[in-house]
Amino acid sequence: MQTTNSASILSQRGLPQPRNWKSAFIDRIDKFPTRASACRALYFYLQHRHSTTEGATELVEADPLLTVEIVRSSKSAIYGVRGANSVKDAVQAIGLERLGRIALRLWLRNLIPQHLTAYNIDGGNFIRRSFACGAAMRFIYQGDAELSEIAYAIGLLHSIGRVIVNEAVRLSGEDDLLFLDRTSRRLAEAELSEFGITHAEVGGLALKAWGFSKHIYGPISAQFARETATDHFDWTQSLAIARFTSDRIMEALKGVTDPLRREGRAVYRRKTLSEIFEYTLAMVEDEAGSDLAN
Numbered sequence: 001m002q003t004t005n006s007a008s009i010l011s012q013r014g015l016p017q018p019r020n021w022k023s024a025f026i027d028r029i030d031k032f033p034t035r036a037s038a039c040r041a042l043y044f045y046l047q048h049r050h051s052t053t054e055g056a057t058e059l060v061e062a063d064p065l066l067t068v069e070i071v072r073s074s075k076s077a078i079y080g081v082r083g084a085n086s087v088k089d090a091v092q093a094i095g096l097e098r099l100g101r102i103a104l105r106l107w108l109r110n111l112i113p114q115h116l117t118a119y120n121i122d123g124g125n126f127i128r129r130s131f132a133c134g135a136a137m138r139f140i141y142q143g144d145a146e147l148s149e150i151a152y153a154i155g156l157l158h159s160i161g162r163v164i165v166n167e168a169v170r171l172s173g174e175d176d177l178l179f180l181d182r183t184s185r186r187l188a189e190a191e192l193s194e195f196g197i198t199h200a201e202v203g204g205l206a207l208k209a210w211g212f213s214k215h216i217y218g219p220i221s222a223q224f225a226r227e228t229a230t231d232h233f234d235w236t237q238s239l240a241i242a243r244f245t246s247d248r249i250m251e252a253l254k255g256v257t258d259p260l261r262r263e264g265r266a267v268y269r270r271k272t273l274s275e276i277f278e279y280t281l282a283m284v285e286d287e288a289g290s291d292l293a294n
Contacts, residue, residue: 019172021168021194021195021196021197022195022196022197024168024171024172025164025165025168025195025197025202025205026205027168028164028167028168028171029164029202029205029206029209029210030209032111032164032167032206033111035110035111036065036066036106036107036109036110036111037107038059038062038063038065038066039063039066039103039104039106039107039110040103040104040107040210040211041059042056042059042060042066042099042100042103043100043103043104043107044211045059046096046097046099046100046103047100047213051096053088053091053092053096054088056091056096056099057087057088057091060087060090060091061087066103066106067087069102069106070087070090070091070094070099070102071084071087071090073090073094073102074089074090074091074093074094097145097149100149101134101149101152101156104152104153104156104157105127105131105156108127108130108156108157108160109127111160111163112126112127112163113163113166113167116162116163116166117166117169117170117175117178118162118165118166118169118170118175118177118178118179119162119166119178119179120178120179120180121162125250126159126162128250128253128284129159129246129247129249129250130155130156130157130158130159130246131156131283131284131287132245132246132249132250132280132283132284133155133156133158133159133239133242133243133245133246134152134153134154134155134156134157134242135152135155135279135280135283135284136155136241136242136245136246136276136279136280137151137152137154137155137156137238137239137242138151138152138155139271139275139276139279139280140238140241140242140268140269140271140276141238141269150213150215150216151235151238153212153216154216154219154220154235154239155239155242155246157203157207157212157216157220158200158203158220158223158239158242158243159199159203160203160206160207160220161198161199161200161201161202161203161204161205161206161220162199162203164199164202164203164206165191165195165199165202177194179191184223184224184243185224187199188200188223188224189224198223198224200220200221200222200223200224201221203217203220203221204217204218204220204221204222205217205221207220218235219235219236219239220239222235222236223236223239223240237268238268238269241268241273241276242276244273245273245276245277245280246280248260248277249277249280249281249284252277252281253284259277260273260274260277264277
């Protein structure tokens with residue numbers, strides 16, 4: 001099996017360097033399937049200050065898949081209602097702010113394969129961890145509606161670059177390439193050695209190409225940068241906390257005792273890690289009944 005530092009090994013042996021992976025990733029971004037594009041369009045629409053229930057209802061009704069998902073979502077006990085008689089009723093029951101988060105999760109869910117072979121990650125676990133990271137980011141910025149929604153999107157989409165990398169590796173024929181590093185930082189270092197670029201940077205390129213705001217793709221791209229831009233510094237620090245939290249959530253779901261490793265009393269942005277963890281775990285448990293689509 002090819003190791004994560006194979007690029008440096010090839011260089012030492014005087015063998016030809018690997019393919020231009022960055023070009024391969026950009027090619028995949030340009031050709032990536034556009035499934036659930038209506039979900040992305042709905043999310044973008046709801047980011048506008050002048051979005052309305054009527055406008056959102058029209059976008060939902062224009063796509064059969066989105067209609068089914070939104071009406072089904074409105075029947076969740078989370079909203080305290082028995083169900084909706086129409087799409088407009090469903091949109092009103094959910095609310096525009098939460099509708100935007102649902103649309104973004106539906107869009108992400110439809111991009112994820114059943115298994116990310118290059119990272120040995122099950123697609124369901126990828127979605128669950130991404131949702132946990134988004135929920136943690138949102139809680140960290142709780143109290144500022146605009147920042148908390150940006151934070152949620154950054155957390156939810158922080159690992160989307162892995163999907164592009166996985167697809168490019170699969171199509172390259174080098175399907176024995178496997179990354180098994182236990183921490184995000186070590187994973188990024190291994191990717192940099194192998195590809196000359198990290199999945200975070202690939203994710204930033206993809207999100208920019210797909211029309212997302214710089215407020216979202218900038219911090220995602222900068223996650224593992226050695227010199228972090230000052231305007232991204234707080235976001236990337238928060239994202240590191242959220243990644244830590246989401247990893248602990250995944251351990252808790254597997255039955256690990258004391259997943260915080262006695263670090264729960266540490267404070268970040270006036271919140272303890274225990275508070276961030278408990279909130280995130282509650283959100284994941286609430287959403288799990290609907291496959292994290294709601």
